[in-house]
Amino acid sequence: MENKLNTKIVRIEKNNNAQEIISEAAKIINDGGLVVFPTETVYGIGADALNDDAVDKIFKAKGRPQDNPLIVHISSMDELNNLVSEIPEKAKKLSEAFWPGPLTLILKKSKIMSDKITAGLDTVAVRYPSNEIALQLIKISGKPIAAPSANTSGKPSPTEASHVIEDLMGKVDMIIDGGSTYIGLESTVIDMTSDIPMILRPGGITKEDVESILGECEYDPAIIKSNEKIIPKSPGQKYRHYSPKAEVILYKGSIENIAEKINQDYEEALHQGKHPGIMSTNQTEKYYNSKTTLCMGDRTKLLTISSNLFSCLRKFDEMGVDVIFAEAVEEQGLGKAIMNRVGKAASKTITV
Ligand code: AMP
Ligand code: MG
Numbered sequence: 337m338e339n340k341l342n343t344k345i346v347r348i349e350k351n352n353n354a355q356e357i358i359s360e361a362a363k364i365i366n367d368g369g370l371v372v373f374p375t376e377t378v379y380g381i382g383a384d385a386l387n388d389d390a391v392d393k394i395f396k397a398k399g400r401p402q403d404n405p406l407i408v409h410i411s412s413m414d415e416l417n418n419l420v421s422e423i424p425e426k427a428k429k430l431s432e433a434f435w436p437g438p439l440t441l442i443l444k445k446s447k448i449m450s451d452k453i454t455a456g457l458d459t460v461a462v463r464y465p466s467n468e469i470a471l472q473l474i475k476i477s478g479k480p481i482a483a484p485s486a487n488t489s490g491k492p493s494p495t496e497a498s499h500v501i502e503d504l505m506g507k508v509d510m511i512i513d514g515g516s517t518y519i520g521l522e523s524t525v526i527d528m529t530s531d532i533p534m535i536l537r538p539g540g541i542t543k544e545d546v547e548s549i550l551g552e553c554e555y556d557p558a559i560i561k562s563n564e565k566i567i568p569k570s571p572g573q574k575y576r577h578y579s580p581k582a583e584v585i586l587y588k589g590s591i592e593n594i595a596e597k598i599n600q601d602y603e604e605a606l607h608q609g610k611h612p613g614i615m616s617t618n619q620t621e622k623y624y625n626s627k628t629t630l631c632m633g634d635r636t637k638l639l640t641i642s643s644n645l646f647s648c649l650r651k652f653d654e655m656g657v658d659v660i661f662a663e664a665v666e667e668q669g670l671g672k673a674i675m676n677r678v679g680k681a682a683s684k685t686i687t688v
Pocket of ligand 1: 405406407444454457460461482522523536537569570571
């Protein structure tokens with residue numbers, strides 16, 4: 337049995353002594369330990385990317401399959417040169433446009449990137465985050481930091497420190513609580529090793545954003561037709577993911593049709609002795625009188641929906657809900673990423 341760690345939880349607020357806390361966290365990273373920190377996407381569980389033993393601890397703490405490679409985080413463009421063997425012109429353009437930010441670039445790896453990080457691939461995923469705590473931690477530690485989402489593998493990614501505490505208490509050395517994350521969904525992952533860049537995971541930087549800089553960009557076919565037997569290029573996308581304990585059923589169609597069908601299925605679930613819950617939006621709340629709902633926000637403000645999504649899924653678990661009826665949103669812009677995550681959490685999709 338592994339010994340439980342004495343996890344230190346620290347909160348950074350505007351007037352707090354952030355430098356002192358981050359210096360302590362940086363020392364943990366340099367000593368081969370694990371630090372959870374906020375980013376603008378979700379919370380990350382970080383270790384020194386150049387220390388295989390430390391990286392190994394990430395996989396153990398999360399219960400992450402060894403064949404799912406990690407994203408390496410940097411705090412300046414200069415740091416990229418050490419990690420990759422080449423930076424194609426298109427990658428340079430995207431990094432200039434969107435770094436620091438919620439964009440991960442897949443590039444040919446350099447010799448210093450171990451197989452532990454890349455799961456044996458000849459490429460490495462790199463991101464330059466914009467969250468100030470994340471940036472300071474990378475800068476002060478002086479190391480590239482490998483940091484996947486700070487959840488138990490398979491569960492929804494953490495967007496608040498309380499989610500991390502639920503999953504990783506006793507499994508990491510420190511948790512830095514920096515409040516709620518901004519976007520609430522993981523970064524966009526783009527493969528830059530082919531001529532036309534390919535989105536392997538949709539996120540905060542949208543296909544339209546990328547096209548505005550490069551002119552062209554494609555989705556990995558596995559993202560679009562997830563029910564077909566196409567193997568995703570991003571190993572992480574092949575796993576069922578983002579799942580609360582409750583079953584999730586996704587409804588697509590017009591708002592009125594969705595609401596009508598959800599109401600029927602809700603009653604049916606009650607008859608079966610289940611505890612259903614509805615993930616609603618401002619526009620549909622009115623259809624679900626006196627039913628158990630959690631509202632994700634305004635459908636026309638996708639950033640509100642993305643920032644609430646994972647936290648709603650976890651809240652339903654806390655409420656003892658065992659089947660969640662989730663409404664689809666439009667698959668445009670950030671909506672593509674939202675639907676990718678809900679789609680992966682869902683056991684089935686009903687189109688009405
Ligand atoms: P996470 O850090 O938990 O947000 O997950 C990182 C995502 O990036 C997973 O879906 C990985 O499979 C993907 N990823 C990391 N490295 C690579 C790589 N070299 N090639 C393709 N996908 C990658
Ligand atoms: Mg993850």
